[in-house]
Amino acid sequence: MPYDALYVIVNTEKYGGGGIYNFYGLSMSDHKLSAEVFVHELGHSFAGLGDEYYSSEVAYEDFYDLNREPWEPNLTTKIDFRSKWEDLFKKGEAGLFEGGGYMSKGIFRPAADCRMKSNTSSGFCPVCTRAINIMIDNYIK
Numbered sequence: 001m002p003y004d005a006l007y008v009i010v011n012t013e014k015y016g017g018g019g020i021y022n023f024y025g026l027s028m029s030d031h032k033l034s035a036e037v038f039v040h041e042l043g044h045s046f047a048g049l050g051d052e053y054y055s056s057e058v059a060y061e062d063f064y065d066l067n068r069e070p071w072e073p074n075l076t077t078k079i080d081f082r083s084k085w086e087d088l089f090k091k092g093e094a095g096l097f098e099g100g101g102y103m104s105k106g107i108f109r110p111a112a113d114c115r116m117k118s119n120t121s122s123g124f125c126p127v128c129t130r131a132i133n134i135m136i137d138n139y140i141k
Contacts, residue, residue, distance in 0.1 A: 004139065005025070005042075005045065005046055006023070006024040006025070006045075007024065007025040007026070007027075007038075007041075007042070007045070008024060008025070008026045008027075009026075009027060009028070009029050009038075010026065010027070010028050010029060011028075011029050011030065012028045012029065012030060012031075013028070013030040013031050014028060014031065015028065015031050015033065015037070016028055016037075017037040017038070017040065017041040018041060018044070019040075019041035019042065019043070019044025019045035019046075020044065020045060021044060021045060021046075021047075021048040022045070022048070023045065024045055025038075025041040025042050025044065025045035025046070026041060027041050033119050036115070036119040037119065039115055040115050040116060040119070043115060043116050043124065043128060043132070046132065046135055047073070047128070047131045047132045047134075047135045048071070048072060048073065048131065048135075049072060049073065049074050049116050049128050049131060049132075050070060050072030050073075050074055050075040050100065050101050050116065051100070051101060051102060051116060051117075052074065052075070052099075052100040052101070052109040052111075052114055052116040052117035053100070053102070053116075053117050053118065054099040054100055054101070054102055054103055054104045054107075055099075055104065061103060061104070061105075062103075063101055063102045063103055064077070064101050064103060064106075064107055066106040066107070067079070069083065069084070070101060070107070072101070073085075073127065073128075073130075073131040074100075074109060074110055074114070074116060074125070074127050074128050074131065075100050075101045075107055075108070075109060076096075076107070076108050077106060077107060077108070078096070078108060084127075085110050085126075085127045085130075088110070088126055088127060088130070089110075093126045094110040094111060094125065094126050094127050095110060095111060095112070096108045096110070097109050097110070097111065097112055100117070109125075110125050110126070110127035110128075111125035111126070111127070113125075114128055115128070116128055
């Protein structure tokens with residue numbers, strides 16, 4: 001069956017979720033943070049956004065090769081920052097905050113907080129919003 005977005009909602013109170021870009025998203029239905037996790041995982045599956053957190057039980061120190069630019073639009077090693085959000089940085093609409101992609105050093109994210117970093121964020125940062133809008137534009141134009 002053709003689909004634009006596949007999302008699985010698991011009937012459980014247990015916390016968790018996952019999202020694979022251009023494939024599927026998964027989250028839980030009955031946890032108090034279900035809505036927040038749904039939006040975060042949709043960021044992965046729909047727009048290819050990377051995790052911006054770096055201090056959790058899934059943190060690693062070697063998840064990304066620091067000699068290469070991550071493919072996710074909201075993470076950078078600054079090797080090819082021009083291809084990321086340098087334009088928004090120059091306008092003061094985004095920053096460079098160290099820590100992201102499960103790593104505390106060498107990977108940078110565009111905002112102090114964002115839905116891709118925490119469940120307490122009010123929404124997506126400008127860089128993530130732009131990535132989502134690019135995907136929406138691909139479908140409607």
